[in-house]
Amino acid sequence: MNEPLAERIRPKTLEDYISQQHLVGKNGILTNHIKQGIIPSLILWGPPGIGKTTLANIIAVESNRPFYTLSAINSGVKDIREVIEKAKKSDGLFTQKNPILFIDEIHRFSKSQQDSLLGAVEKGWVTLIGATTENPSFEVIPALLSRCQVYILNAFDKDDLIALLYRAMKKDEVISQKKIKLKETDALLQVSSGDARKLLNIFELLVASEDKVTITNKMVLEKVQKNTVRYDKTGEQHYDIISAFIKSIRGSDPNAAVYYLARMIEGGEDVKFIARRMLILASEDIGNANPTALILANNTFQAVSVIGYPEARIILSQCAIYLANSAKSNASYTAIGKAQQMVRETGDLSIPLHLRNAPTKLMKDLNYGENYQYAHNYSNNFVTQEFLPKEINNTVFYEPGDNPRENQFRELLKKRWKNKYGY
Incomplete structure (x- = not known):
């Protein structure tokens, strides 16, 4: 069976959907929308592997609407227009319910690509559902964002992830035939970084060649280190690498910072994503120890937004090296945290x-x-x-x-x- 485990046990109904009870629970806002038959255009914002694509599919099925999907990575304006034309033709064939157009990684769409969606959304030819791992306030144009509801999907907690493993052990036709004991799960949860798709891919890798398996922390770390590429080839290190990049700058190591910057550049990471993280770090980790750092980081963000690759790599490198070499202070970050806590406690x-x-x-x-x-x-x-x-x-x-x-x-x-x- 070539289909990955994450696909084989993908939830088909809201009842099977784990977590996000604020959206899909008994009184969840999306549950109520589906019951009323009114699905607004919306943006699903949350970390990778949290079930945004799955939720979009479920909404389409349970609201009995045709479903079209595009990926922002490989779709252009021409592809968008073709799908909108198909949606316009199918409109009315499904009890007058307009089709759903799902766009994965909508934050990667350019302004012109997002502009091409406006007319279809305004006229109701499609109900747009966009999925993003980035703050839509930064990455979705205001005209489109104002026409969409933004729903935040929370990261899976430990219980959610373990529930996914037990679901696989019980419901998957391949995994259910094996004798699997989850003796220890800490390492498995740690290497998956809260990403359900990554968790299930690693889990399948661990049990693939055995009929009787006991999952322990030692076994997970040994096998995962030997097979890193197998579960990470689709770019799921996105957050691990940016984390290493930020921590290298915070730790004042310009060599490590430039290395991880190169990893992101070679992987085609969005220049604004990298620059935005440095802008945050300039205030959070440097602050008033060197206020110029924030100015340089802001100028870097503005510059790379205009220039783009390949020249933007030079500007990103300059900024990363400067921030890594700068004096560090998290005093401003700590101060506002204390003040907010005081406000919450005292009203x-x-x-x-x-x-x-x-x-x-x-x-x-x-x-x-x-x-x-x-x-x-x-x-x-x-x-x-x-x-x-x-x-x-x-x-x-x-x-x-x-x-x-x-x-x-x-x-x-x-x-x-x-x-x-x-x-």
């Missing part, structure tokens, strides 16, 4: 009266803005006053990193605030 605390806006007489009569001290009226444009709500005054969110620039910040904060924040 909407009252703003101190002296900081409140007072545009009306009533507000002034209520002492809004009274006793506020205008910093520019004081020496060095600073005056000691309380800015946080009284319930959390003296709380420290920002702790400067140990680098030359933020050490200067620390000394300045000590000078200004004395012992208030413990700097």
